[in-house]
Amino acid sequence: MxxxxxxxxxxxxxxxxxxxxxxxxxxxxxxxxxxxxxxxxxxxxxxxxxxxxxxxxxxxxxxxxxxxxxxxxxxxxxxxxxxxxxxxxxxxxxxxxxxxxxxxxxxxxxxxxxxxxEIFADRGGYYVQIDGQVVKEIREQQNLSLKDLADQAHVSRETIYKYETGRVRAQPDTAFLLESILNMKITLSVNLFQTPQQENSTETKEGEPRELVDLGFGVINTNRTPFDALAQPETKISKKTEPLITDLEKNRNQKVLERMATNLKDLSDVIGTDSVFIMEKKKIIESIDGIPVVHNWEIEEMKSPAEFLKMLAERRECN
The missing domain is CATH 3.40.1350 (Trna Endonuclease; Chain: A, domain 1)
Structure with missing residues (x-):
């Protein structure tokens, strides 16, 4: 680029x-x-x-x-x-x-x-994170005291101590000067690819459709995604039970449902998970453009998430 x-x-x-x-x-x-x-x-x-x-x-x-x-x-x-x-x-x-x-x-x-x-912007300017353990090890190998290194880097002894204990971040110029003095890379890359931390929440028990919630799924409804909800069994069924991408009928016409099916297949393929339509109609429809369909009244007759996943697998194999 x-x-x-x-x-x-x-x-x-x-x-x-x-x-x-x-x-x-x-x-x-x-x-x-x-x-x-x-x-x-x-x-x-x-x-x-x-x-x-x-x-x-x-x-x-x-x-x-x-x-x-x-x-x-x-x-x-x-x-x-x-x-x-x-x-x-x-x-x-x-x-x-x-x-x-x-x-x-x-x-x-x-x-x-x-x-x-390695550089991140925050209030007040640009900063880097220093690998304090490396700084301490190299300083001691070179027989430098905290004050010796601080004097060469034009910072206080306390600042060097805080770098070594990971209590403060450094401005890039100071970090690069320390690298020159110690002849060693001491800065850490920014971890861009973190998953957001889990938070204690009960929202997964409040979603729709209620039939999935009552069956034992945690359901999160979404408002700004190409799907309606995410569903996952609240108790682990196998070593790897992936979340389900879920769309609801919501009185949508067939063309809209088919367009949504295209999105579900696309996202499922990339993310590596299953997708499903939850339908309200009494008429049996087992799939929409290859995406399995399960009806509310069918879920009401089930006793566990395992039964739901088994039906989902059977209808997926039939497509």
């Missing part, structure tokens, strides 16, 4: 091409969602939102993408060109509402060159 793209659509196209060329499976682009693109390479699953101005990223979208990322053990990432009137700098990590933010060139450097950013 040598030249900066000028529009959001262009950025999305270039990111999709970049990831596809370097071993990622990528989804379709979803414009009216908390994420625009999903990409997977081996164990790394990315949920990405792309904006020209990252200040347009709302707290509501941040909350939703965090919820979805937690369920799928994915890493949310915001790609942007600028903040207010300032261009986002290459190899610097920013943050909006708890979501890491990078420029397209930074993503390019990570994917193509495996160069991970």
């Amino acid at each position: 040598p030249n900066m793209p000028s529009s959001r659509d262009q950025v999305l196209i270039e990111i999709n091409e970049l990831l596809s060329k370097h071993g990622f499976d990528t989804s379709n682009i979803y414009d009216r969602s908390c994420f625009d693109l999903v990409a997977r390479r081996e164990l790394l699953l990315l949920l990405m939102k792309v904006l020209v101005n990252v200040d347009g990223f709302s707290p509501a979208h941040a909350h939703e993408i965090k919820r979805v990322s937690k369920i799928f053990l994915a890493s949310p990432l915001l790609i942007g060109l600028k903040s207010k009137n300032e261009i986002l700098e290459e190899d610097v990590v920013y943050e909006r509402h708890g979501i890491p933010v990078i420029a397209p060139t930074t993503l390019h450097n990570i994917v193509v060159e495996e160069i991970y950013p």
Whole structure:
């Protein structure tokens, strides 16, 4: 990405091409969602939102993408060109509402060159995280006291102690000076690909459809995604029980349901999980364009999530 793209659509196209060329499976682009693109390479699953101005990223979208990322053990990432009137700098990590933010060139450097950013922007300027254990080990190997190293780095003895114990971050110039003095790399890369921390919440017991909740599924309804809900058994059935991507009938006509089925198949393939329609109609429909269908009245007759998953597997195999 040598030249900066000028529009959001262009950025999305270039990111999709970049990831596809370097071993990622990528989804379709979803414009009216908390994420625009999903990409997977081996164990790394990315949920990405792309904006020209990252200040347009709302707290509501941040909350939703965090919820979805937690369920799928994915890493949310915001790609942007600028903040207010300032261009986002290459190899610097920013943050909006708890979501890491990078420029397209930074993503390019990570994917193509495996160069991970070490500098992050925060109130007051730019900072790096120092590997305090390395600093202490090298300092002691060189028979330097805390004061000796502090004097050479033009900081206080207390500051060096805080670096070594991980209590403070450093400004880049100070960190680079320390690296020159110790003749050793001491800065840490920013961990961009974290899964949001789980929070204590009862929201997974309050979703729809109620039939799944009553059967023993945790259900999270979503408002800004290409699907209606995520469902997962509250008790583990097997070693690997993935969340289900779920769409509800909601009096939608056949064309809308078929369009939603396309989205479900696309996302299921990239994320590596199953998807299902929950229907209210009495007429038996076993699938919509290859996506299994289970009816509310069928769920009411079941006794456990295992029965539901067994029916889902049988209807998937029939397609």
